[in-house]
Amino acid sequence: MRNQHLKTSVRKLKLGRKWVFQMDNDPKHTSKVLSKCPDLNPIENLSAEQKSVQARRPTNRTQLHQLCQEEWAKINPTYCGKLVEGYLKCLTQGKQFKGNATK
Template sequence: MLWGCFSAGGSGALHKIDGIMREENYVLKQHLTTSVGKLKLGRKWVFQMDNDPKHTSKVVTKFKDNKVKVWEWPSQSPDLNPIENVWAELKKHVRARRPTNLTQLHQLCQEEWAKIHPTYCGKLVEG
């Protein structure tokens, strides 16, 4: 399982989550902080989730307590969430490179994620 994010300025960090994503090992805040720094977002940004039940656990809902502004969004609406377009693009490029094992799959995902152009991300945010 992978966790990633993006902004109008490009793709953030991509993190591999080993095993089942459970509340106790879900370290979204750490990954989000890394991406905010990488993307140089400063303080004026809003976090949008897809509202998958695992993302709405008590750990994640504490974001508001930590002054992370979360965009109110319809529950589980992948057809509206622009990250779904990024995942589809990533899958297309990784599939074309034909990984043969999990280690290679992860490596290719990292490489292709890094190649996502900021212009593409900007268009998704504008849309």
Template sequence: MVVLPGPPSQSPDLNHIENVWPELKKCVRARRPTNLNQLHQLSQEEWAKMQPTYCGKLVEGYSKHLTQVKQFKGNATKY
């Protein structure tokens, strides 16, 4: 079994790719890779299947996220 990294740190991150990793990780983990080659292959397949609308929703929510980061003065937010 291949062990995937744990959860991200609690600091707010305004880079959208940081929100994509958990989704990609969930999809790859569901397919249960057993070695690094398979992990690489499944990661590429799941990345290719990721819908542009998913990424678009992350961008649409950016202003709300930024407002929360400002409100909490850079501390952890619900995002």
């Protein structure tokens, strides 16, 4: 089924045959150097906020969509603003520490 969704997306995006599929966190696509670097992506923090959707165990797409909407509405815009504001600091520290762990 996943395969069919992938093919549908490729068609809708009009990618033709010039695309590469890579699984997120697939070890063969992750260098040892990068695995030691901190993840500076602020969206990861929001992903943690959405785990309550999984805990509520939606049983169909409509319910999943509704639960996602409800959980998304609970996220405080101030929290999102802090993530964005902190991103520049993270990038600066990442550069300063040459990609090693930051505070």
